[in-house]
Structure formats: C-alpha cells, structure tokens
Amino acid sequence: MGEVDPAFIQDVEHRPKLAAPQAEGIPLIDLTALTSYSPSDGSAVAASTAVERLVAEIGDACKKWGFFAVVNHGVAVEKRERIEREAREFFGQGLEEKKKVRRDEKTALGYYETEHTKNVRDWKEVFDFTVQETTLVPASHKDGEEGVIEWTNQWPEYPPGLREACEEYAQELEKLAHELMGLIARSLGLPTNRFDEFFEDQTSLVRLNHYPPCPAPHLALGVGRHKDSGALTILAQDEVGGLEVKRKSDGEWVQVKPIPNAFVINVGDVIQVWSNEAYESVEHRVTVNSEKERFSIPFFFRPPHYTMVQPLKELTDKHNPPKYRPYNWGKFYATRKASNFKKLDVENIQIRHFRI
Numbered sequence: 001m002g003e004v005d006p007a008f009i010q011d012v013e014h015r016p017k018l019a020a021p022q023a024e025g026i027p028l029i030d031l032t033a034l035t036s037y038s039p040s041d042g043s044a045v046a047a048s049t050a051v052e053r054l055v056a057e058i059g060d061a062c063k064k065w066g067f068f069a070v071v072n073h074g075v076a077v078e079k080r081e082r083i084e085r086e087a088r089e090f091f092g093q094g095l096e097e098k099k100k101v102r103r104d105e106k107t108a109l110g111y112y113e114t115e116h117t118k119n120v121r122d123w124k125e126v127f128d129f130t131v132q133e134t135t136l137v138p139a140s141h142k143d144g145e146e147g148v149i150e151w152t153n154q155w156p157e158y159p160p161g162l163r164e165a166c167e168e169y170a171q172e173l174e175k176l177a178h179e180l181m182g183l184i185a186r187s188l189g190l191p192t193n194r195f196d197e198f199f200e201d202q203t204s205l206v207r208l209n210h211y212p213p214c215p216a217p218h219l220a221l222g223v224g225r226h227k228d229s230g231a232l233t234i235l236a237q238d239e240v241g242g243l244e245v246k247r248k249s250d251g252e253w254v255q256v257k258p259i260p261n262a263f264v265i266n267v268g269d270v271i272q273v274w275s276n277e278a279y280e281s282v283e284h285r286v287t288v289n290s291e292k293e294r295f296s297i298p299f300f301f302r303p304p305h306y307t308m309v310q311p312l313k314e315l316t317d318k319h320n321p322p323k324y325r326p327y328n329w330g331k332f333y334a335t336r337k338a339s340n341f342k343k344l345d346v347e348n349i350q351i352r353h354f355r356i
C-alpha cells in the first residue's frame with residue numbers, strides 16, 4: 001500500500017512526533033509483596049509493611065501518571081505467550097477467513113478492521129471477546145428504552161486453539177484486576193474489598209490488537225488519542241513499542257517502553273469518577289511504524305451494565321463535594337458503542353458531560 005486512505009490521516013496537531021522522549025517514563029512497580037503475602041506465615045509483619053509500601057507506590061503512580069507498569073504480577077507467562085501466539089496466527093490469516101467472525105450491528109464482538117477514534121480511522125485490526133460468558137448490555141442507548149440484550153462471543157474455526165487461550169488468559173487477568181482494584185482502594189484510604197460490590201457481574205472485554213506496518217507513520221495512528229472509559233485497563237504489549245501517554249506534568253507525549261512480561265496498567269474514567277478525581281484517566285495513543293507490525297492485548301475491567309457510576313461517599317464531603325452526577329454505565333457504554341466505530345460529525349459521549 002503506497003497511498004494512505006485519507007480516512008486514516010490525523011489533523012496536523014495530532015500527528016505523532018516520531019521521536020517522542022523515553023526519559024522519565026511511567027513508574028515500574030514490583031508486585032512481589034502482593035503475590036508472596038500470606039497472613040499465616042511468620043513474616044506477616046514484614047510482609048504487611050511491604051504491602052503498605054506497595055499501596056503508597058500505586059497511589060503515587062495513579063496521582064502523578066494515571067499509568068504504571070507492573071512486574072512479578074503472578075500471571076503465568078505460558079498463558080500470556082499462548083494467547084499472543086494464537087493472536088498472531090489469527091491475524092496472519094486472509095481477510096476472508098477473519099471476516100467470518102466480523103462484528104456487525106447485531107454482534108458487537110469478534111473481528112473488526114475499520115474502527116475510528118475521534119472520527120479518524122485507526123491503523124489496526126482487532127478481535128474482541130467478553131470475559132463473562134453471558135454479558136448483558138442495554139438493547140438501546142436511548143434513555144427510557146429499558147431492555148437488555150445478551151452479548152455472546154464469536155469464536156473462529158481457525159486457529160482452533162484461540163478460544164481456549166483467550167478464556168484461560170481472561171481468567172488470569174481477572175484475578176490480577178481484582179488485586180489491583182484492592183490496592184487502589186487501599187491507596188484511597190478505603191477497605192481492600194471496597195470495589196468488589198461493583199464487579200459481581202461485569203462487562204469486561206479483552207481485545208486482541210494487530211497494528212500492521214504503516215507506510216505513513218507520521219500521518220496516521222494505530223489508535224488515536226483517547227481515554228479508556230472503564231475502571232481499569234491491563235495491557236500486554238509486545239517488544240515493538242508504540243504506546244504513548246500524555247504526561248500530566250507537562251502535556252508531552254511520552255513513550256511507554258516495552259518491558260518483557262510486564263503489564264501496563266491505567267486508570268479509566270470510572271475510577272476518575274469513583275475517586276472524585278483524586279485519580280484521573282489519562283489520554284494515550286498508539287503510533288505505528290513503517291517496518292514492524294505490533295501486537296497488544298488490553299483487558300478492560302468494567303462494571304456490569306446496571307452500575308450507577310458516581311463519586312464514592314467516603315471520598316466526598318462538604319469541602320470536597322461530588323464532582324459528577326451519577327450516570328448509568330450501561331447506557332454510557334452503549335452510547336459510545338453506537339457512535340464510536342464509524343465516522344460521525346458529532347463528539348462522542350464523555351464523562352465531562354456529567355461533570356457538576
């Protein structure tokens with residue numbers, strides 16, 4: 001492909017600088033204290049001090065960056081390698097094969113190659129699946145239309161091992177997501193289990209991303225600038241690199257350096273609201289390059305559709321009143337979905353529409 005379809009071209013102010021600084025990147029946090037903590041062993045006191053330190057590190061990272069990387073997270077490396085292998089195999093097939101599980105108006109899950117972010121087409125193809133076997137979402141994004149529909153995953157015939165690899169990976173990541181929410185709760189001065197009630201069901205999603213080499217990496221993006229709308233994102237990226245985060249301190253785009261077997265974590269809009277902006281959801285984007293393809297796998301941890309998202313009572317008082325009106329997560333997400341993936345002339349729904 002020599003010429004790039006104009007649908008992919010970013011406005012001048014959003015085009016990437018191809019040498020974004022790598023210095024002063026996101027914090028790297030070692031989760032050993034969490035995975036080795038066992039209240040019954042003799043070193044419980046030392047272990048709990050280590051967990052307290054970890055909680056403080058997480059709190060600092062959430063405040064300063066909204067992003068951090070974790071190592072020693074307890075997710076089995078074989079499970080990650082397996083899904084990465086299956087994803088490569090899936091995307092390596094011809095378009096005809098992939099289109100057999102293509103997403104359409106009715107089935108929101110599966111393969112898709114024409115996603116847009118803020119009305120510009122992304123240089124990528126994706127495969128989406130939900131974590132909960134039966135995921136319920138509102139049938140309509142319109143207020144007053146109350147029905148729900150069931151989302152079911154579309155699994156391809158090839159590669160035959162994709163489904164199992166995805167299901168196993170999702171289970172592992174769900175455990176890590178709960179652990180991280182526990183640490184985040186503690187860092188906000190809340191009990192470890194404070195967020196559990198919001199995840200008895202879920203609308204969590206895992207996405208396999210493939211960014212093919214792009215002949216115009218200075219004009220297009222793999223994913224345009226955006227914030228993640230859910231609670232927390234846990235990203236596995238390969239060794240190629242391309243993720244950039246808008247640094248809060250100065251608004252510069254900085255690269256998130258790939259670290260083998262680490263996950264990149266970021267706070268989404270829902271935590272921004274729950275925490276009444278103690279933590280903010282930070283803008284990020286993905287650059288592409290002309291030589292190498294790149295693969296990544298975000299796990300989007302999201303509450304069930306019926307959740308009313310609002311600042312937690314414990315984190316607000318008369319000096320720090322709630323900054324958001326409650327909004328229904330399912331309707332918010334359905335509205336996003338209804339407009340997100342095609343070119344539109346209007347802006348997507350945003351949490352700032354609920355800002356008081």
Ligand SMILES: O=C(O)CCC(=O)C(=O)O
Nearest residue numbers: 209223237243286296298
């Ligand atoms: O591929 C990546 O590094 C990040 C993708 C991303 O931000 C997203 O899918 O929301």
Ligand SMILES: [Fe+2]
Nearest residue numbers: 226227228284
């Ligand atoms: Fe994202």
